[in-house]
Amino acid sequence: xxxxxxxxRKSLARRYRxxxxxxxxxxxxxGVGLLALLILFTDIIGKGHSAFFExxxxxxxxxxxxxxxxxxxxxxxQLNYANFGGVIKEALRERFPGVDDRQQQxxxxxxxxxxxxxxxxxxxxxxxxxxxxxxNLWLLADDDVxxxxxxxxxxxxxxxxxxxxxxxxxxxEAAGDTEKRFNASFFSHGDSREPELAGIGSAIVGSFFxxxxxxCLSFPIGVAAAIYLEEFAPRNKFTDFIEVNxxxxxxxxxxxxxxxxxxxxxxxxxxxxxxxxLGGLVLTLMTLxxxxxxxxxxxxxxxxxxxxxxxxxGASKMQVVLHHVLPLALxxxxxxxxxxxxxxxxxxxxxxxxxxxxxxxxxxGGPTDPATVLPVQIYLWADSPEQSFVAMTSAAIMVLxxxxxxxxxxxxxxxxxxxxxx
Amino acid sequence: xxxxxxLDNRNRADDDAAxxxxxxxxxxxxxxxxxxxxxxxxxxxxxxxxLRHVNVFYADNQAIHDVSLDIGxxxxxxxxxxxxxxxxTFLRSLNRMNDTIDICRVKGELHLDEQDLxxxxxxxxxxxxxxxxxxxxxxxxxxxxxxxVAYGPRLHGLADKKYDLxxxxxxxxxxxxxxxxxxxxxxxxxxxxxxxxxxxxxxxxTIAVSPEVVLMDEPCSALDPIATAKIEELxxxxxxxxxxxxxxxxxxxxxxxSHRTAYFHLGRLIEVNDTETVFTKPEHELxxxxxxxRFG
Numbered sequence: 001x002x003x004x005x006x007x008x009r010k011s012l013a014r015r016y017r018x019x020x021x022x023x024x025x026x027x028x029x030x031g032v033g034l035l036a037l038l039i040l041f042t043d044i045i046g047k048g049h050s051a052f053f054e055x056x057x058x059x060x061x062x063x064x065x066x067x068x069x070x071x072x073x074x075x076x077x078q079l080n081y082a083n084f085g086g087v088i089k090e091a092l093r094e095r096f097p098g099v100d101d102r103q104q105q106x107x108x109x110x111x112x113x114x115x116x117x118x119x120x121x122x123x124x125x126x127x128x129x130x131x132x133x134x135x136n137l138w139l140l141a142d143d144d145v146x147x148x149x150x151x152x153x154x155x156x157x158x159x160x161x162x163x164x165x166x167x168x169x170x171x172x173e174a175a176g177d178t179e180k181r182f183n184a185s186f187f188s189h190g191d192s193r194e195p196e197l198a199g200i201g202s203a204i205v206g207s208f209f210x211x212x213x214x215x216c217l218s219f220p221i222g223v224a225a226a227i228y229l230e231e232f233a234p235r236n237k238f239t240d241f242i243e244v245n246x247x248x249x250x251x252x253x254x255x256x257x258x259x260x261x262x263x264x265x266x267x268x269x270x271x272x273x274x275x276x277x278l279g280g281l282v283l284t285l286m287t288l289x290x291x292x293x294x295x296x297x298x299x300x301x302x303x304x305x306x307x308x309x310x311x312x313x314g315a316s317k318m319q320v321v322l323h324h325v326l327p328l329a330l331x332x333x334x335x336x337x338x339x340x341x342x343x344x345x346x347x348x349x350x351x352x353x354x355x356x357x358x359x360x361x362x363x364x365g366g367p368t369d370p371a372t373v374l375p376v377q378i379y380l381w382a383d384s385p386e387q388s389f390v391a392m393t394s395a396a397i398m399v400l401x402x403x404x405x406x407x408x409x410x411x412x413x414x415x416x417x418x419x420x421x422x
Numbered sequence: 423x424x425x426x427x428x429l430d431n432r433n434r435a436d437d438d439a440a441x442x443x444x445x446x447x448x449x450x451x452x453x454x455x456x457x458x459x460x461x462x463x464x465x466x467x468x469x470x471x472x473l474r475h476v477n478v479f480y481a482d483n484q485a486i487h488d489v490s491l492d493i494g495x496x497x498x499x500x501x502x503x504x505x506x507x508x509x510x511t512f513l514r515s516l517n518r519m520n521d522t523i524d525i526c527r528v529k530g531e532l533h534l535d536e537q538d539l540x541x542x543x544x545x546x547x548x549x550x551x552x553x554x555x556x557x558x559x560x561x562x563x564x565x566x567x568x569x570x571v572a573y574g575p576r577l578h579g580l581a582d583k584k585y586d587l588x589x590x591x592x593x594x595x596x597x598x599x600x601x602x603x604x605x606x607x608x609x610x611x612x613x614x615x616x617x618x619x620x621x622x623x624x625x626x627x628t629i630a631v632s633p634e635v636v637l638m639d640e641p642c643s644a645l646d647p648i649a650t651a652k653i654e655e656l657x658x659x660x661x662x663x664x665x666x667x668x669x670x671x672x673x674x675x676x677x678x679x680s681h682r683t684a685y686f687h688l689g690r691l692i693e694v695n696d697t698e699t700v701f702t703k704p705e706h707e708l709x710x711x712x713x714x715x716r717f718g
Contacts, residue, residue, distance in 0.1 A: 235524070305561035309624065312519060312555035313574040313631060314547045323573075324563060 044401070048394025051186060054196055055141040055149045057112060058177040059091040062134040063124065073128030082124075084117035088139065096168055107165050111172075113140040115197040138179060143195040143388040145169055149178055160387065186395065190361040191377065195388035198381075200396050202363045206276055206356070206371030207345060207403075213280020213367055214287060214344050219337050221284070222291030226333070229292070230299040231321050250289035257286045258350030266354060273355035274370040282350045287340040294336020298329040331418035338411040342404050348375040374400045456687070459490075461705045462695035464684075466494040470635060470665045471516065476530035478511050478520065485511045489530075489691040491684060493635070498657060498666045500676035500697070503686035504712065509669045512686070513637050516667065517553035518546050534635065551578055554633035558640040560620035562612035562627070567604050570612040570623055571595060574631035590630055598626035599656050618649025625656065629664065636660065638668040642675065654679050673713055677701050685709045 065071055067090060068082045092108050093099065099108050116139040123137060124130055141149070148159045148169055159166065172178050189199030233239045261282035265271045271278050302325050310320045351357065357376050364371035372380070374396060381393040469492035478486035485508045493499050501509040511520070518539060520526040532539040539549060551574075562570050571591045574580075581587035591608070595601040600622045604615070612623055621641055628636055638657070642650040657666060657679045670676050676683050676697065683700040685693045685708070693700065693709045704710040 303561075305557060305559055306563060308519065308522070308557060309561040309563065309627075310573070311522060312517065312550055312557070313577060313627065314550040315573075315577055316547055319577065328564065 044394045044397050046394075048391055048396075048398050050150050051388075051391035051395035052183050053150075053180050054183040054185075055146045056138040056179045056181055057141045057145070057172055058136055058138050058179070059088070059095055059112075060134060061087055061091040061120070061137050063087060063131050064090075065132055068131075070131065073124050073131040076125075079121055079125060082121065084120040085114075087120065088112055088116055096171075104164060107162055108168065110142055111145050111165065111168060113142045113196045114194060115192075116140050140196055141178070143386065146196055147388050149173065149180070186392075190363055191359055191372070191380070192361060195384075195386050195392055198389075198392060200374065200377055200399060202360045203372050203374045203377035203396070204399070205363050206279075206360070207373040209276035209364060209367045209371060210279040210283060210373055211341060211345060213277055214283040215337070215341060217280065217284040218287045218291055218340065222288050222337070222340075223295050223333055225288075226292050226295030226299060227321060227326070230296050231317065231325065246289050246292050250293060253349075254286055254347055255349040255353065257282050258353030260285065261350060261354045272368065272370075274358045274360075274372075275356075275368050276364065276371050276373075277367040278354050279351050279356050279371075279373065280367065282354055283344040283347060286347065286350065287337075287344050290340035290343065291333075291337050294339070295329065295333040298332025298336065299325060301332065302328045331415050334418070335411045335415045338407050338414070342407040342411075345373075345407070346375055346400065346404060348379055351376050352379075374403070456690050456708075457692060457706060460691045460694055462693045462699070463682075464490055464691070464694040465492045466497075468495065469493055470495040470497075470535065471667075472531075472533040473516075474531040476512065476515065476528065476532060478508070478515055479527045479529075480523070481525040485689050486515075487689045489686075491691060491694060493665060493667055494682075496661055496663070496665055497682060498661045498668065498680045499682045499684060500680035501667065501669045501684050501686060502671075502673060502676050502712070504688075505671075506688075507686040508689040509686050510639050513639055513667060513669050514555075516635070516637055517550050517555055519555060521546060551631050552633055553635045553637060554628035554631065555637040556621070556624050556628055556639065556641050559644050560617055560624050562615070562620050562623050564611065564613050566609045567595075567612045567615070567623060568608040571626050571630045574627060578631060580631065594626040594630040595623075597629055597656075597660065598622045599652060599659075600626055616649070618645050618652060621645060621649070621653060622656065625653070625660075629660070633664065635665045635667065638666065640669050640671060643671060650675070673701070685712060687712070 064087065067086045068084065070078045070082045072078060089105075089109050092111065093105070096108060099105055119139055120137065144159075144161055145165075148156065148161055148166070151159060156166070161169070169178075185197065186199045187204070188201045189197060190202035192198040229239065229242070261278060265278055265281055266273060271281075306324050306328070307320050310324050311317075315323065351373060356372055357380065358370055358372060359380070360370055360372045362369070378393055378396045378400065381389045381396060471493040473492070474490045476486055476489045476491075477484060489512060501513060503509050511526075514520045515528045516532065516539070518528075520528055528540060534549070534552060537544065537549075563573065565573070568591055571594050572581075572587055575587060575590050581590055592601060592605075595604065600619060603619060604623075612620065615623060621644075625636075625641075642653050645653065654675060657668065660666060661681075668676075668680065680697045682694060683697045684691060685700065685704075685706075687708050693704065693706045695705065699705075700709060701713055704713060
């Protein structure tokens with residue numbers, strides 16, 4: 001064995017050890033990342049899953065004409081002013097007789113959600129023949145009742161309800177007069193002070209309009225800017241200056257864009273506050289640098305040989321870009337835009353400054369109606385004192401995450417599908 | 423923009439690559455003086471392209487020094503010379519492909535028939551329809567074979583009807599000797615062909631616009647010998663209808679395909695003669711040194 005071979009052998013073991021160690025560090029960091037993700041998801045899903053269900057209470061309700069003050073159930077006007085609350089209270093008093101104390105009565109009435117009257121109105125509207133009769137009907141339970149029914153036996157004594165109330169609920173449960181149903185209103189309702197009535201409907205629609213405005217503005221502007229800078233612009237001090245500033249913009253904290261939107265769009269241009277149009281404009285400013293940078297990178301990957309081939313056939317610069325560069329760079333541009341949009345979808349800070357943090361009950365009908373967006377809704381609920389909002393917050397986060405994951409998956413799939421080799 | 427930068431880099435890389443090739447013997451050759459003017463027969467009667475006192479600069483760096491040359495009608499002229507000697511640069515100035523490089527300037531009188539190539543009034547699109555180019559690396563568009571060939575005719579509106587276009591595509595592919603290999607899969611991707619087929623596709627694409635001159639920049643350097651032989655055969659056939667200027671690194675190839683051969687050395691045109699003369703009785707010492715393989 002020569003001297004060199006001996007030396008190489010000696011160093012080999014050390015090199016392999018180093019390599020192993022290096023790999024171990026890599027695996028460790030990935031492990032830490034996955035663990036963090038796991039903890040995050042377990043926590044959110046653990047807290048939030050219960051918000052997708054809500055409880056209903058069955059009561060025997062007599063829809064008395066006198067108590068309701070309605071004599072024609074097909075008359076909407078009358079239904080709007082009908083005293084459904086009175087009917088429900090009466091039903092509750094009948095279900096639990098002997099509650100005469102005023103305070104106790106109030107506690108009893110609190111078992112049913114204030115939104116239950118709307119349930120009742122809808123039922124009556126759908127079937128006017130119910131008027132005057134007596135029916136077993138399911139009414140939405142109050143959020144505290146809902147929470148109590150959702151907690152396990154062991155933790156129930158700690159619940160924030162009076163002993164009397166707990167007893168009533170236990171009675172209802174034992175009699176089979178409570179039911180857990182899918183919480184559809186969580187997706188269709190706007191915000192509300194009552195957790196059992198609150199939903200992310202208006203936030204989702206608001207987010208949709210905001211994203212629509214952002215996409216319609218930032219994609220064309222970003223792609224056009226990228227193409228001009230990459231293909232047509234002369235290379236001089238001025239374009240260098242622009243390039244540096246685009247990169248700077250990408251690193252500007254998003255709240256600054258909110259301030260900018262406040263100063264320019266609201267104060268200078270007088271746009272209405274709290275509307276998706278404004279949110280979209282601000283998020284466009286925020287997303288543009290990302291789209292420009294990724295689009296330029298995508299354009300750069302188009303091989304010069306393709307451009308030369310087209311030029312040599314007598315294509316003009318414009319034709320080279322439209323026929324060859326753009327189709328080849330499009331997957332990259334789309335991927336970048338989707339990632340930019342995902343960022344914008346999760347953005348809260350700039351929207352707080354332009355008034356999209358408002359309490360919005362109605363579902364917005366267009367980009368100029370006051371609206372809020374998902375992350376802001378999460379922020380609002382996280383601030384609410386009612387205990388039920390904890391689960392709602394987590395549930396809203398789950399919905400937001402689902403959207404983000406869908407978008408990012410779409411980006412990956414698009415890239416894989418449209419990627420072309422040459 | 424970036425094309426320009428990359429091309430520029432590539433040209434510089436060529437220069438760098440050339441340096442190690444200049445070995446001891448080359449250094450002794452450097453003492454050989456350049457001829458006052460190009461030796462041999464640079465001019466022909468009734469040339470297709472008439473090029474006089476061509477100088478090409480990359481910024482302050484002069485790549486081509488006072489080259490004068492005629493390219494005859496239906497002739498195949500090969501440009502040979504060591505790496506970085508400016509053959510490709512010279513070729514690219516013949517259809518103004520150098521325009522894509524910001525820092526590149528071309529001076530001199532370049533004429534295609536009576537047309538001044540660098541006339542500011544000349545539309546470069548029209549020029550490139552008359553002077554086509556085939557590149558070193560096959561560069562089919564990532565489109566179907568049919569669309570690759572049809573691209574040029576569509577650009578220039580050469581065919582009004584689908585039928586006419588089909589005919590142009592078929593004829594071009596036939597001329598490029600590719601028709602029989604691809605006629606059943608005209609609508610599959612051009613990038614799925616083999617290297618040699620891709621290069622023939624690029625040739626078909628170039629002749630689909632019926633140019634008068636075809637420039638070829640080392641068209642076989644990325645191909646295997648069999649594909650190379652096919653292209654060389656093709657060049658021979660094409661010379662019946664087209665004027666062809668070909669840059670090549672292979673002296674055998676120059677000897678096989680060309681009628682005349684021009685030898686470039688460090689940006690200067692040293693000698694132009696009938697191919698046979700260049701390879702059997704070169705007039706200039708530098709030419710002789712190169713073809714005998716004393717430097718490359």
